Amino acid sequence: MTAKRIxxxxxxxxxxxxxxxxxxxxxxxxxxxxxxxxxxxxxEGIKMWPSRTSFEHFEFVLKxxxxxxxxxxxxxxxxxxxxxxxxxxxxxxxxxxRFNLRGKFxxxxxxxxxxxxxxxxxxxxxxxMLSPLGLTNSLTGLVIVYTAFNVPFATxxxxxxxxxxxxxxxxxxxxxxxxxxxxxxxIILPLTLPGIAATLGFVFTAAWSELLFSLMLISGNDAAxxxxxxxxxxxxxxxxxxxxxxxxVMALVPACLFFLLIQRYLVQGLTAGAVKG
Amino acid sequence: MxxxxxxxxxxxxxxxxxxxxxxxxxKDGEFVVLVGPSGCGKSTLLRMIAGLEAVTDGEIRxxxxxxxxxxxxxxxxxxxxxxxxxYPHMSVAKNMSYSLRLRKTAKETIASVVARAANxxxxxxxxxxxxxxxxxxxRQRVAMGRAIVREPKAFLFDExxxxxxxxxxxxxxxxxxxxxxxxxxxxxxxxxxxxxxxxLADRIVAMHGGIIQQVGSPLDLYDxxxxxxxxxxxxxxxxxxxxxxxxLVDGKPVFAPTGGVELALEAPANLSDGSRAxxxxxxxxxxxxxxxxxxxxxxxxxxxxxxxxxxxxxTLGPVSLNAFTLDRRFLNATGTVAVRLPANHLHFFxxxxxxx
Amino acid sequence: MQNGNPDDGxxxxxxWRISTRxxxxxxxxxxxxAPYLYSAPALILIVTVMLVPLVLGxxxxxxxxxxxxxxxxxxxxLDHFRTLSQDQNFYRALRNTLWWTGWSVLLxxxxxxxxxLLLDKPFFGRAIVQALVFLPWAVPSFLAGLNWAWLFNPxxxxxxxxxxxxxxxxxxxxxxxxxxxxxxxxIIANVWWGIPFFAVTLLAALQAIPRDLYEAAxxxxxxxxQRFISITLPFLAPTIAITVLLRTVWISNxxxxxxxxxNGGPADRTQIVASYIFTQAFKRLDFGYASAIALVLLxxxxxxxxxxxxxxxxxxxxD
Ligand SMILES: Nc1ncnc2c1ncn2[C@@H]1O[C@H](COP(=O)(O)OP(=O)(O)OP(=O)(O)O)[C@@H](O)[C@H]1O
Ligand SMILES: [Mg+2]
Numbered sequence: 001m002t003a004k005r006i007x008x009x010x011x012x013x014x015x016x017x018x019x020x021x022x023x024x025x026x027x028x029x030x031x032x033x034x035x036x037x038x039x040x041x042x043x044e045g046i047k048m049w050p051s052r053t054s055f056e057h058f059e060f061v062l063k064x065x066x067x068x069x070x071x072x073x074x075x076x077x078x079x080x081x082x083x084x085x086x087x088x089x090x091x092x093x094x095x096x097x098r099f100n101l102r103g104k105f106x107x108x109x110x111x112x113x114x115x116x117x118x119x120x121x122x123x124x125x126x127x128x129m130l131s132p133l134g135l136t137n138s139l140t141g142l143v144i145v146y147t148a149f150n151v152p153f154a155t156x157x158x159x160x161x162x163x164x165x166x167x168x169x170x171x172x173x174x175x176x177x178x179x180x181x182x183x184x185x186x187i188i189l190p191l192t193l194p195g196i197a198a199t200l201g202f203v204f205t206a207a208w209s210e211l212l213f214s215l216m217l218i219s220g221n222d223a224a225x226x227x228x229x230x231x232x233x234x235x236x237x238x239x240x241x242x243x244x245x246x247x248x249v250m251a252l253v254p255a256c257l258f259f260l261l262i263q264r265y266l267v268q269g270l271t272a273g274a275v276k277g
Numbered sequence: 278m279x280x281x282x283x284x285x286x287x288x289x290x291x292x293x294x295x296x297x298x299x300x301x302x303x304k305d306g307e308f309v310v311l312v313g314p315s316g317c318g319k320s321t322l323l324r325m326i327a328g329l330e331a332v333t334d335g336e337i338r339x340x341x342x343x344x345x346x347x348x349x350x351x352x353x354x355x356x357x358x359x360x361x362x363x364y365p366h367m368s369v370a371k372n373m374s375y376s377l378r379l380r381k382t383a384k385e386t387i388a389s390v391v392a393r394a395a396n397x398x399x400x401x402x403x404x405x406x407x408x409x410x411x412x413x414x415x416r417q418r419v420a421m422g423r424a425i426v427r428e429p430k431a432f433l434f435d436e437x438x439x440x441x442x443x444x445x446x447x448x449x450x451x452x453x454x455x456x457x458x459x460x461x462x463x464x465x466x467x468x469x470x471x472x473x474x475x476x477l478a479d480r481i482v483a484m485h486g487g488i489i490q491q492v493g494s495p496l497d498l499y500d501x502x503x504x505x506x507x508x509x510x511x512x513x514x515x516x517x518x519x520x521x522x523x524x525l526v527d528g529k530p531v532f533a534p535t536g537g538v539e540l541a542l543e544a545p546a547n548l549s550d551g552s553r554a555x556x557x558x559x560x561x562x563x564x565x566x567x568x569x570x571x572x573x574x575x576x577x578x579x580x581x582x583x584x585x586x587x588x589x590x591x592t593l594g595p596v597s598l599n600a601f602t603l604d605r606r607f608l609n610a611t612g613t614v615a616v617r618l619p620a621n622h623l624h625f626f627x628x629x630x631x632x633x
Numbered sequence: 634m635q636n637g638n639p640d641d642g643x644x645x646x647x648x649w650r651i652s653t654r655x656x657x658x659x660x661x662x663x664x665x666x667a668p669y670l671y672s673a674p675a676l677i678l679i680v681t682v683m684l685v686p687l688v689l690g691x692x693x694x695x696x697x698x699x700x701x702x703x704x705x706x707x708x709x710x711l712d713h714f715r716t717l718s719q720d721q722n723f724y725r726a727l728r729n730t731l732w733w734t735g736w737s738v739l740l741x742x743x744x745x746x747x748x749x750l751l752l753d754k755p756f757f758g759r760a761i762v763q764a765l766v767f768l769p770w771a772v773p774s775f776l777a778g779l780n781w782a783w784l785f786n787p788x789x790x791x792x793x794x795x796x797x798x799x800x801x802x803x804x805x806x807x808x809x810x811x812x813x814x815x816x817x818x819x820i821i822a823n824v825w826w827g828i829p830f831f832a833v834t835l836l837a838a839l840q841a842i843p844r845d846l847y848e849a850a851x852x853x854x855x856x857x858x859q860r861f862i863s864i865t866l867p868f869l870a871p872t873i874a875i876t877v878l879l880r881t882v883w884i885s886n887x888x889x890x891x892x893x894x895x896n897g898g899p900a901d902r903t904q905i906v907a908s909y910i911f912t913q914a915f916k917r918l919d920f921g922y923a924s925a926i927a928l929v930l931l932x933x934x935x936x937x938x939x940x941x942x943x944x945x946x947x948x949x950x951x952d
Contacts, residue, residue, distance in 0.1 A: 259771030
């Protein structure tokens with residue numbers, strides 16, 4: 001009996017270990033190559049750790065490439081998208097959670113529909129719509145598009161957080177002398193902070209990762225986001241692996257930081273929204 | 278402090294009617310308790326007075342002023358919720374002062390008012406805690422404190438004690454009564470608890486199916502229930518009812534329960550000969566072990582000691598009947614017992630359920 | 634409401650009538666409008682940036698829209714669809730889509746379920762392990778693609794050498810340039826990237842199963858396997874069904890990894906319908922044709938979803 005238990009515990013831990021290794025190995029390799037000096041890159045190509053490390057690739061990327069611009073653009077786009085989406089989704093999610101909306105069914109149906117159809121369908125029409133407005137090749141255009149894409153899911157997510165807050169609280173606040181909006185701002189929003197954090201993180205990561213629309217809408221380097229920059233870099237200098245991977249590590253950092261900060265909320269909150277949405 | 282007038286209030290959710298014309302005038306300083314079975318619309322009425330629920334038809338006046346279209350914040354009433362609804366992210370002090378801060382009251386005034394309320398409720402050592410670090414009773418007190426700091430025109434309570442254990446409930450009940458004496462504020466209190474209703478109320482409003490059945494002092498409702506519903510709802514253990522016919526046999530009043538032996542009555546009732554009626558008597562009014570011509574023998578089915586007294590489950594012919602007594606001799610009673618139904622404690626209800 | 638009631642001093646006063654009536658009306662209006670004010674910004678955005686383009690996109694499918702050709706724009710009826718029915722590349726992309734979606738979903742689901750089961754048991758350091766194994770989810774998809782492309786590259790990546798060492802490959806080549814194997818590259822990257830999604834969803838569902846059910850079952854003498862079959866699976870089934878359905882649709886539209894890793898090559902062996910649409914729009918700037926393909930894909934996906942829903946209904950009504 002105990003021997004059987006030990007075997008099963010051991011098997012469990014080994015399986016966990018295998019998953020962790022599988023999850024982390026590619027990222028580890030990215031990091032490893034990015035700190036391998038050029039001279040050792042080919043001679044020690046598949047060693048687990050180079051005999052000497054250096055930050056020369058990072059230095060080059062930061063000083064002599066346009067990645068800082070790409071990075072800044074991506075940060076602006078993802079940050080603005082996250083903030084705007086979270087604001088809009090809080091309002092809309094609150095309305096869905098609290099009010100007896102007429103036409104609520106149609107609103108929910110509309111939002112579900114947007115989650116269903118392939119976004120590639122929109123590549124061409126959105127380009128056609130934005131170009132006369134001068135919003136192609138512009139960060140504003142990207143923010144508008146990303147905001148719209150992320151609002152439906154974020155709304156469902158926020159709604160599930162609001163649903164978890166008893167209605168009594170805002171009624172108490174309204175009796176205490178607050179208007180509905182003040183009750184929303186002072187009582188409900190502070191209690192939804194975990195949900196807001198999860199939504200911010202989720203949207204930021206989604207916007208940071210988006211590739212197709214930024215490829216389509218952005219052509220110059222000035223407004224290029226990180227994915228576009230990295231991809232054009234790859235196609236131009238496809239041999240400079242160290243530099244590419246250093247840039248890759250830089251693209252990874254903000255998303256991972258955000259993720260680690262919010263992952264425990266994600267597990268609670270996202271699934272509720274994910275299953276519903 | 279203010280009077281509250283409720284005139285011909287109707288409420289429907291969609292096409293589903295909940296309240297059917299409620300009329301009630303509450304005097305300044307009065308303590309009114311709403312009772313009634315679950316789903317009869319007590320909370321709905323309370324929430325309409327608070328402004329949390331729209332009025333479908335009719336008028337609510339506070340201090341003579343129509344408030345139908347006023348937002349809750351402009352009605353100047355306070356409410357204590359069953360869930361307490363304390364703001365989880367604010368300390369006790371912040372919870373209590375929130376309404377004053379919203380009204381932009383001066384800091385010093387807030388501090389002194391909150392301190393006084395805290396003192397009154399024994400909350401002084403807890404002021405910096407968050408609600409989740411409080412016991413149920415303490416939370417209840419904070420909810421009360423939040424209501425009294427503002428000196429509102431009226432207090433509304435929706436089953437404020439129902440989440441507490443029996444002991445604490447007794448204690449808080451007494452405190453609420455004391456508070457009301459101190460403040461003299463107009464209060465409307467919803468409860469399921471008979472004793473709360475009886476002890477706290479100046480007047481009890483018994484509701485059923487969205488209609489007020491009777492309004493009166495607690496003893497009024499107990500002694501003179503206006504109809505079958507009130508008679509059955511007020512009092513515990515509940516009143517005994519026998520359906521049957523009222524008759525005059527040789528000029529003497531008799532009640533014939535359906536399928537049972539005739540009960541000779543000590544006095545005539547205000548009913549016509551042969552009419553269908555319901556006879557009611559409270560268990561505590563059934564006289565046990567009596568002697569005399571009107572006694573009848575009842576079989577003892579079950580004896581339930583409650584500590585304070587004893588409930589006997591009896592059968593009188595085909596009908597069953599409960600009796601309540603303080604006499605410990607009946608603890609081990611078996612077989613049969615002589616019962617008498619004294620005339621001055623009998624209630625008759627006509628076919629429509631109205632008391633006659 | 635009766636105005637001018639002589640008993641009531643307030644009601645008679647004309648100021649009262651003027652000042653209160655409009656506020657009452659205004660309050661009603663504000664009450665009625667509030668919910669829409671809260672949701673309007675989100676809705677307006679969704680309608681203008683998603684719904685309008687969707688309708689436009691559908692109309693493009695019947696028009697000749699080429700970005701570089703100023704004379705394009707005319708109505709061409711079903712021409713695009715006629716071309717499409719002859720387009721061998723499209724049929725290949727369709728087959729590839731099936732292959733890509735099927736394997737990706739299957740592997741993500743199986744490994745995700747196992748991971749969720751592993752994480753459902755409490756053990757020391759679970760929070761950290763959870764954060765680490767879910768990390769790939771946070772990796773931007775383009776980076777996941779590049780990262781795996783590099784791992785498959787014999788110059789800097791270890792995978793070809795390992796595959797060669799264990800004898801799976803005859804020489805350490807890049808599988809992404811091997812027409813027979815290329816599709817496995819994006820699939821593996823997709824599995825790596827998508828396991829966390831399934832694991833999180835299933836883990837939440839697992840944790841919602843009341844623990845006392847398991848205890849009751851053990852007391853009744855059920856072993857671990859029986860407990861899994863009689864409690865866990867039935868509880869998970871609805872979540873599994875909906876997650877797999879949504880994920881299938883999503884993955885069949887998910888072109889990022891393919892565009893980054895192989896761009897459809899070699900010899901179109903990894904071109905799926907979604908990446909084909911993108912290529913038509915982005916490289917050839919033929920928006921009309923791209924929209925026609927997209928419309929066909931949409932119809933196929935809707936048909937698939939309907940089929941699943943009907944099938945589910947049928948299965949439910951059977952027992
Ligand atoms: N938002 C709502 N929508 C539809 N019906 C409602 C709503 N709120 C309450 N009701 C219905 O109105 C009726 C009265 O409800 P209310 O909450 O006033 O009952 P109550 O007397 O307070 O009951 P309890 O003693 O259980 O609290 C019930 O039948 C209830 O189902
Ligand atoms: Mg109630």
